[in-house]
Amino acid sequence: MGGRHNGGGFEHEPVMIAEIVDVFAAVPTGVVVDATLGGGGHADAILRSRDDLSLVGLDQDPMALAAAADRLASHGERVRLVRCRFDRLAASLDDLSVANVVGVLFDLGVSSPQVDLPERGFSYRNDGPLDMRMDTDQELTAEVLVNQADGKELAAVIRRYGDERFASRIADAIVAARPVSGTAELAELVRRAIPAAARRRGGHPAKRTFQALRIAVNRELDVLEPALEQAIDRLLPSGRGAVLTYHSGEDRIVKAVLRAAEAVSPSPRGLPVELAPEGSIALIRRGGVTPTAEEKERNPRAASARLRVFEKLEIAA
Numbered sequence: 361m362g363g364r365h366n367g368g369g370f371e372h373e374p375v376m377i378a379e380i381v382d383v384f385a386a387v388p389t390g391v392v393v394d395a396t397l398g399g400g401g402h403a404d405a406i407l408r409s410r411d412d413l414s415l416v417g418l419d420q421d422p423m424a425l426a427a428a429a430d431r432l433a434s435h436g437e438r439v440r441l442v443r444c445r446f447d448r449l450a451a452s453l454d455d456l457s458v459a460n461v462v463g464v465l466f467d468l469g470v471s472s473p474q475v476d477l478p479e480r481g482f483s484y485r486n487d488g489p490l491d492m493r494m495d496t497d498q499e500l501t502a503e504v505l506v507n508q509a510d511g512k513e514l515a516a517v518i519r520r521y522g523d524e525r526f527a528s529r530i531a532d533a534i535v536a537a538r539p540v541s542g543t544a545e546l547a548e549l550v551r552r553a554i555p556a557a558a559r560r561r562g563g564h565p566a567k568r569t570f571q572a573l574r575i576a577v578n579r580e581l582d583v584l585e586p587a588l589e590q591a592i593d594r595l596l597p598s599g600r601g602a603v604l605t606y607h608s609g610e611d612r613i614v615k616a617v618l619r620a621a622e623a624v625s626p627s628p629r630g631l632p633v634e635l636a637p638e639g640s641i642a643l644i645r646r647g648g649v650t651p652t653a654e655e656k657e658r659n660p661r662a663a664s665a666r667l668r669v670f671e672k673l674e675i676a677a
């Protein structure tokens with residue numbers, strides 16, 4: 361079940377697949393929303409594990425949706441797919457007349473095919489256009505950011521979303537070299553802007569800058585909080601949510617939203633025990649869980665993953 365799948369050329373090995381299936385093993389019968397459908401690997405595993413669940417799958421990338429449609433075809437009417445950004449989660453459920461759900465999954469960031477296909481412009485290893493859009497109809501591309509953004513703004517993006525110490529040097533090098541015409545040229549500019557001694561640490565020298573530009577182009581962190589809040593709001597009591605994050609910027613936001621929705625803890629004097637206020641959740645395994653060493657070894661995408669799980673509580677009487 362956890363192996364690589366080639367659905368119409370869309371190869372993406374789902375991260376922590378056994379753990380994700382386990383999250384939804386005991387939720388009530390109903391609808392699960394996969395807010396980041398990708399190639400549909402997690403969705404397929406969830407649907408196979410429980411024949412009383414149906415699925416609404418969201419993705420803003422038409423290529424991912426096409427691959428998922430292909431992969432999930434055997435589940436027939438149990439699956440409904442919507443092309444949208446996930447901060448339209450509540451609106452999409454409304455459009456489908458789905459009031460509440462029993463599960464929600466966010467597997468954040470990009471998929472392997474998005475990164476591996478040079479023409480999508482996410483790859484620092486291959487030459488491609490400066491694109492990096494998940495939603496291929498969106499106006500803002502990496503090309504616009506790289507060639508038109510103010511140098512200070514560019515440095516701030518690279519620092520904030522890439523945790524890159526040499527953000528100012530990199531931004532200066534980009535501004536001096538404009539117009540930059542492709543991902544290979546950008547990767548080489550970044551490599552040369554980082555001092556030689558620092559280049560030997562932390563993987564490919566352009567990795568952090570590419571991550572930062574990708575996050576900015578897709579406004580990945582801006583839409584996360586509203587999407588999670590909508591997901592928590594639509595969950596039925598005993599319904600569960602699972603969020604897979606891949607870097608500290610994502611994880612910080614997820615942690616903050618989940619903490620804010622957490623139930624008030626029981627009274628320290630024991631009596632009376634405060635009941636959960638409407639809409640609150642309990643965190644399952646505070647701090648989250650990470651993949652096994654074996655999975656991290658086998659699947660490089662899993663190396664930085666953290667899974668946070670929560671359950672919607674019964675409403676106080």
Ligand SMILES: C[S@@+](CC[C@H](N)C(=O)[O-])C[C@H]1O[C@@H](n2cnc3c(N)ncnc32)[C@H](O)[C@@H]1O
Binds near residue numbers: 375
């Ligand atoms: C890591 S992949 C998901 C892989 C999937 N779990 C699987 O098993 O194949 C993330 C997917 O979410 C999509 N995505 C990321 N952010 C999104 C957002 N804000 N709205 C909608 N889709 C998003 C990406 O286009 C990508 O296809």
